[in-house]
Structure formats: structure tokens, C-alpha cells
Amino acid sequence: MGGKHARFSPSAAGRRLNCPPSLTLEEQFLDEESEYAAEGSAGHALAEHLIKKHLKQRSNRPTSAYYTDELIEAVDEYVSFVISEIEEAKRICNNPVFSVEQRVDASDYVDECFGTADMVVVTDKVAHIIDLKLGKGVPVYAESNPQLMIYGLGILCMAELLYDVETVRLTIFQPRLNNSSTWDISPDALKTWGEEVLKPRGAMALMGAGEFKAGSWCRFCKARNHCRARAEEFLALAKMEFRQPALLSDDEIAEVLKVSDELASWASDVYAFAQNQAIVHGKEWDGFKLVEGRSNRKYTSEDEVAEAAAAAGYTDIYKRSLVAITEMERIMGKQDFSRILGHLVYKPQGKITLVPDSHKREAINKTTAAAEFQEV
Ligand code: SF4
Structure with missing residues (x-):
């Protein structure tokens, strides 16, 4: 990671292809690194270390204040998936190529277009690019994903020096949303997209040409x-x-x-x-003012409260509660958790929501939806 900043960054490709002049417009603003992005970078660094360790490559375990149990668990899930892909590649190909945090250059298509693919697994037939997304906001899918297609073009350039690649496989792994998707495209179709879509739209973006178009x-x-x-x-x-x-x-x-x-x-x-x-x-907006929000009462010190309540004869003042499921699973380990408590855990039905047809989740049938609503 790091190094020179790509003007046409693959991670912003969806925006650039849909709204080309967004590139020059955004260049007027300062770079903003959000807490989420910093946490994401820390998660990626840990994943890189764990995969390199599996590949017996030199790496030091990174440290970060962002490493909560929940983040480590999400990274672990991704690393297990990557390791299974590595082992499968070793089984089917004599000389597979593995690369973690691989720099990818697609400047044959768009000037200053380069980035970093989280994981690349190349066998004699398939070039597989795996992208870890640690966001918890919106699910992202591999199909026709321009960021991954750009990585695919860059990796194809390198992989074709070694093998007659038949398939470019793109995977997005988003553990915190329980979302993972894989999409295959042929090298020819990918290159056609590169020539017919990426190249012309990319050139427009770099020049600030084209129409502004708002969307997701x-x-x-x-x-x-x-x-x-x-x-x-x-x-x-x-x-x-x-x-x-x-x-x-x-x-x-x-x-x-x-x-x-x-x-x-x-x-x-x-x-x-x-x-x-x-x-x-201190900016003032016409018709608006700053006020203090509502707040709830809080104890100044829990120890002193317990002491004062006990002195006054109130002893039944504590609640006991079980640790949450994820925490319990971490304490016991997945296997013991499933053996000891598996039959005592259930997944309640999710809240029924109206979403656009394009949403990946399968529609539920109308009678169930109506019955659910009546039961509430
Ligand atoms: S339309 Fe959307 S993507 Fe384009 S410049 Fe405006 S906010 Fe950015």
C-alpha cells in the first residue's frame, strides 16, 4: 500500500465510469481518511500478514488499536477462505502463483490507473482476484464490478506471460455482511470491456469531460x-x-x-x-440554530453508588447477564461452541423489508409476509 496516488483509482472506478467529470471535481477537495478507512487498512494489514505466514513468507504481525475481537474474527474468515483457495490451487496445478497485496497496473487502458489487489491466485487456467471488503454498510457484488475488472485486466497482463488463462475469476469477500460473491469472465470479454468502456470513459474522466450523473x-x-x-x-x-x-x-x-x-x-x-x-x-445557516440534544442520567461513579446503596441497606442492585453469542463462541472455540450450545442457539426470522427487485435476497411469498405482519 502507499506510494504514488493513482489519479484514476480502481476503487473509484464505478463513480468515474458513471460520472466521468467527478474525477476533476473531486480533485478540488482535500483527501479525507475516515476512521472506517483507517480501520479497513489495519484489517487488510493483518490479513496480509496471516496469508504470508501461511505461504511461509517473511512478515511481522502488525499492531493496531483497531484490532477488536470482531475485526479479527472478520479477517480470520477471509483468511480461511483465501487459504482454501491456495490449497485447492496447489492441488490442481503444478506451479500456481500466489501474490498478496499485488500492485496492479492498468495504464494500458487508462493513464495513471493502478491499485492493489488484496490476493491473487493464478493457476494454468484461472486467474483469481480476491478482494476483502471490511465495510458494514452496503453489500458489494463481484458481477460486473469495475474495480475488480480493472484488477483483472492488470493481472491478466502478467498471468498471460505464464499461462494460457481461460477464465478471470473475481471474488468479493465481505465477512461483516456475510456476503461473498464470485463472478467469472473470459479474458476476451474482459479485454473488450477494457477497450470499449474503460478506455473511452477513463480518458473522459482524466480530462474532466462528459456529463455529471448522480446515482448510488x-x-x-x-x-x-x-x-x-x-x-x-x-x-x-x-x-x-x-x-x-x-x-x-x-x-x-x-x-x-x-x-x-x-x-x-x-x-x-x-x-x-x-x-x-x-x-x-461556527458557520451560521439561515433558519437554523445549534442546541443541546437530550441526554440520559448517568452515575458519576459505579463504585460509590454501590457503596452508598449498600450502606442504606439496598443489596439486590446487580444484574447478571450472559455474554453475547460471538463472545461465547470466541471463548469456547467454534467446535466446542457448536457441540455444547449448538442446539440452544437459533436464528430468528429477519424483519420483513421492502427492497428493490435488484436486491440479491430471494423474495418471500406474500402469504408469509402478511401472516408475519399480523402476528406482530
Ligand atoms: S454526480 Fe455524484 S459522482 Fe458525480 S460529481 Fe456529483 S456527487 Fe460526485
Whole structure:
């Protein structure tokens, strides 16, 4: 990691391909490293170390204040998956190639386009790129994922020097969302995408050409709070004309549903930005003021409270509670946990939610949904 900053970073490729001038617009803003990104980097460093150890390569265990049990567990899950891929590759190929945190260069397609693939496993037939995503926000899928397709192009360039690769395999592993997906594409189809989509859109992005277009890719854009195209897209909704009859039709409600997620995330971005400006920089916004939020009463010292209550004769003041399931599993280890407590653990049905058709989860049948609602 580190080194020169790529102007066309693969991790922002979804945004660049959909909204090419976002690249030059974002260059006006300072780099912002969020807590989430710093935690993600720490998780990746630990994964790199553990995989290198398995490959008997030199590596020192990194240290970080971010290493909670939960993060370590997520990284462990990813590392187990990678190790199973490594062992399988050894079984089917005499000379597989393994590379952790492999620098990938796709500047044959777009100038200054390079990045780092978390794990690469190359056999005589398959070039497999595995990407660890430690985010807990939105699930990300491998199919047609431009970041991984760019890594695929870069790795293909190297792998084809060794083997006649038949398949480029792209995997996204997102342990904290229990989400993992793999997508295969042929080298020819990948190169055609590189020539016909990546090259022209990438050139436009570097020049600041093309049209601004708002969508789900705005989520991590540095211009998201100020962007006029994004504001116009959402404010257009507010201009929906009132027509007769007075109630919205089913089609109109479906229109609102389609954009409601994005609309909510845009509104909360702008709100968070404006609030931060007011608190940190004293900025005043017309019609708004800063107030103190509600707060709950707290003990100044638990020890002193226990002492004072006991002195007054109140002794039944403590609650005992079991440690949470993840913590219990960590204490016992997966096998013992499953042997001793497996039959005492169940997974309640998830809350029923309305999502767009494009969502990967399978639809539940309507009778079940109605029955569930009545039981609540
Ligand atoms: S916020 Fe969205 S529309 Fe605006 S520049 Fe960024 S990606 Fe493009």
C-alpha cells in the first residue's frame, strides 16, 4: 500500500465510469481518511500478514488499536477462505502463483490507473482476484464490478506471460455482511470491456469531460455535499406535480420508492456536512440554530453508588447477564461452541423489508409476509 496516488483509482472506478467529470471535481477537495478507512487498512494489514505466514513468507504481525475481537474474527474468515483457495490451487496445478497485496497496473487502458489487489491466485487456467471488503454498510457484488475488472485486466497482463488463462475469476469477500460473491469472465470479454468502456470513459474522466450523473456511486464522492447534479437529481422529486386525483397512483408511489434510499442518504450527507460546519467552524445557516440534544442520567461513579446503596441497606442492585453469542463462541472455540450450545442457539426470522427487485435476497411469498405482519 502507499506510494504514488493513482489519479484514476480502481476503487473509484464505478463513480468515474458513471460520472466521468467527478474525477476533476473531486480533485478540488482535500483527501479525507475516515476512521472506517483507517480501520479497513489495519484489517487488510493483518490479513496480509496471516496469508504470508501461511505461504511461509517473511512478515511481522502488525499492531493496531483497531484490532477488536470482531475485526479479527472478520479477517480470520477471509483468511480461511483465501487459504482454501491456495490449497485447492496447489492441488490442481503444478506451479500456481500466489501474490498478496499485488500492485496492479492498468495504464494500458487508462493513464495513471493502478491499485492493489488484496490476493491473487493464478493457476494454468484461472486467474483469481480476491478482494476483502471490511465495510458494514452496503453489500458489494463481484458481477460486473469495475474495480475488480480493472484488477483483472492488470493481472491478466502478467498471468498471460505464464499461462494460457481461460477464465478471470473475481471474488468479493465481505465477512461483516456475510456476503461473498464470485463472478467469472473470459479474458476476451474482459479485454473488450477494457477497450470499449474503460478506455473511452477513463480518458473522459482524466480530462474532466462528459456529463455529471448522480446515482448510488455518489456515496463516497468528495463532492457529494455540494454537487449540483446530485442536488438537482433529488430536488426534481420535490417538483412532482400534484395531479388529479388527490391521492398518488401506485406507479407514482413506486417512483418515489425507487429513489427514496438515495434521497435519504443525500439528505443526511448534506445535513451532516452543514452540522459539522456549524459546530466546528461556527458557520451560521439561515433558519437554523445549534442546541443541546437530550441526554440520559448517568452515575458519576459505579463504585460509590454501590457503596452508598449498600450502606442504606439496598443489596439486590446487580444484574447478571450472559455474554453475547460471538463472545461465547470466541471463548469456547467454534467446535466446542457448536457441540455444547449448538442446539440452544437459533436464528430468528429477519424483519420483513421492502427492497428493490435488484436486491440479491430471494423474495418471500406474500402469504408469509402478511401472516408475519399480523402476528406482530
Ligand atoms: S456527487 Fe455524484 S454526480 Fe456529483 S460529481 Fe460526485 S459522482 Fe458525480
